[in-house]
Amino acid sequence: MKDTAKDFPLIAIILAAGKGTRFKSEKPKVLHKILGKPMIWYVKYAVSWIKPDEIVFVVGHKKEEVIKELNCDGCKFVYQEQQLGTGHAVLTAREYFKDFDGYVLIINGDTPLIGGETLKNAREYFKALIRYEGANLETYKGYRNKSIAGVMITARVPNPYGYGRVIKDGSHRVIKIVEEKDATPQEKNIKEVNSGIYLFYAPYLYDALEKLENNNAQKEYYLTDVIEILRQEEKYVYALEIPDYTEILNVNDRLQLAGVENILKQRYITFWALNGTTFHQPESTWIEFDVNLSRDVEIYQNCFLSGETSIDEGTIIEPNCIIKKSKIGKNVKILANSYIEDSVIEDNAIIGPFARIRNNAVIKESAVIGNFVEVKNSIIGERTNARHLSYLGDAEIGKDVNIGAGTITCNYDGFRKHKTIIKDRAFIGSDTMLVAPIVIGEEAITGSGSVITKDVPDKALAIERSQQKIIENYAEKRKKKVMENESS
Structure with a gap:
């Protein structure tokens, strides 16, 4: 099958609003450089590799600096004035996918090692799931009656401390994501973790975001809660485990x-x-x-x-x-x-x-x-x-x-x-x-x-030189003069 953006309508949302408190810097976190380029440049490069119809950046802290550094012709920018969680960040960009009968890629701006090939594989995996459901890839219609809501990239990391653990069933459908502070000892032994990179069918994502709540200690809206909301409606997000865990590494300090x-x-x-x-x-x-x-x-x-x-x-x-x-x-x-x-x-x-x-x-x-x-x-x-x-x-x-x-x-x-x-x-x-x-x-x-x-x-x-002059026995004369001066 041909590999073009046209056969998979896609909008990419790159989250780049955070201040990066642990960097202890006035510079926005995503502008800190890696091998001479700001880390968000690598994310934009990987996303561009799969040719989305639109790239939307969610910006916040010192947004003018971020926009100037990106220098991205044709990109769209939305402003997240208050950082109230990942779910809230995506909500600020909802005008771009509210009536969009396609797919939304969501990725954090602090994952610079992600590869364009990996994003392409996630897109192809989603397409394969859709084919399995018997959907018509030419029209992209009728998906509201299907059970496939999205794909989430995961990886197994040697030390999963601090990451959300992925709980899934035998069909690779995500049941839930358990954060470190909420995980049981058994769940903490799970090494497969959430990358924070998702592909959602846009209408399902939009409906689920409207139902998000902030009933937690941080009073934030978590994008991971979207998966639970969809599962309750028998719409599932599938885990795509990638072999190289370094691709999903976040940069927090x-x-x-x-x-x-x-x-x-x-x-x-x-x-x-x-x-x-x-x-x-x-x-x-x-x-x-x-x-x-x-x-x-x-x-x-x-x-x-x-x-x-x-x-x-x-x-x-x-x-x-x-x-x-x-x-x-x-x-x-x-x-x-x-x-x-x-x-x-x-x-x-x-x-x-x-x-x-x-x-x-x-x-x-x-x-x-x-x-x-x-x-x-x-x-x-x-x-x-x-x-x-x-x-x-x-x-x-x-x-x-x-x-x-x-x-x-x-x-x-x-x-x-x-x-x-x-x-x-x-x-x-x-x-x-x-x-x-x-x-x-x-x-x-x-x-x-x-x-x-x-x-x-x-x-x-x-030639331009002064005429050379030679004074015979100058060293002896100079020494005698110095001695006379010292004795006087």
């Missing part, structure tokens, strides 16, 4: 945030390792969702890869390197302790050790940027060498140029940045100061220790 982040990082490393990347000491590697690795890339310990970064075949990244939002070509060598951000490194280049490349820098093919060289907003041409202790900012440097140790492009006059142009095959002597704006011609040479303030023609030599 910063320790859990760190734990979930570590699991997600390991997933990424596993994926790329199985697709041809070598990781040395992978537990020390930081890698984010938007990073793309090719085959035969080799990454050593303590490396940090983030943002929309791509690394092409055969590249080696030595220990302690940071690469952010950059494109790295084939067979590049990034030596230890180098930092690259918002830049492009082309094939066969060598970077580092201890190099810094940033702000839209482009290092062309086979160029070398060596130890303690910083490149900012510059183009470094093919086969150009800048191997030692230099700063190249706002520069356009041609091919086969030699940049001597200690060279500095003096690009800032206190008010504006100015450009330095060094043309092909120029030779810049060590400790040269190039005061921009300036142009150094093809095959031009600058003498070591020069401060160059004027353009240099092609093939010319530019």
Whole structure:
């Protein structure tokens, strides 16, 4: 059967109103980041994977920040002014499914490990149950006479403490969900727990929500009570137990945030390792969702890869390197302790050790940027060498140029940045100061220790030095003068 949203009308509701008291933070809980993205981003990504007709976010605490961070075109937002429980949160979004003859996915915004494939499987399971009942999937009519009300994702966790235990019959129909504080010793031994992720037939959900009560110590409306209300009407929610319990882990404090982040990082490393990347000491590697690795890339310990970064075949990244939002070509060598951000490194280049490349820098093919060289907003041409202790900012440097140790492009006059142009095959002597704006011609040479303030023609030599003066026996004269001063 075809897999499209059209054959299963679906609205997704993502609950994102909570403050997250245990985080002890002014920031909304769902905006705390995991591998560089807010945790709710991962939930939105998984939900988008099954192509719902509508995605509705229930927002509350600092809703403007949440909406801005989500930046979700076409998404809908409803405001839960008071957080009165999960049932109340869904009630605030009822206008979107009040007259909807389809299905409603409900998921918490703090379950970032849930997979799109798992949500798809829940949808397919629901469809299979409907077929078993003999319903017409083409029309989606007449379900009020059927007994299938929904599907709930469950999992068996090693330590179920704090989770609602799932009690079900032999047909996988949920009888009830028992919270930790209400569970008997026998019920506490049950390891199958509620994920808080549900698929409901919308008309049944709407009717049950209207019957919710808050007869509990917290005076809250619990979504789990909907299951009991439906069961009393002989409409059942079925449990779909998934094999990987980590997918349903909630994030309620910063320790859990760190734990979930570590699991997600390991997933990424596993994926790329199985697709041809070598990781040395992978537990020390930081890698984010938007990073793309090719085959035969080799990454050593303590490396940090983030943002929309791509690394092409055969590249080696030595220990302690940071690469952010950059494109790295084939067979590049990034030596230890180098930092690259918002830049492009082309094939066969060598970077580092201890190099810094940033702000839209482009290092062309086979160029070398060596130890303690910083490149900012510059183009470094093919086969150009800048191997030692230099700063190249706002520069356009041609091919086969030699940049001597200690060279500095003096690009800032206190008010504006100015450009330095060094043309092909120029030779810049060590400790040269190039005061921009300036142009150094093809095959031009600058003498070591020069401060160059004027353009240099092609093939010319530019030298700017004070005349050297030598005073014979100066050391003896200086020593004698010091002794005389001390004795006086």
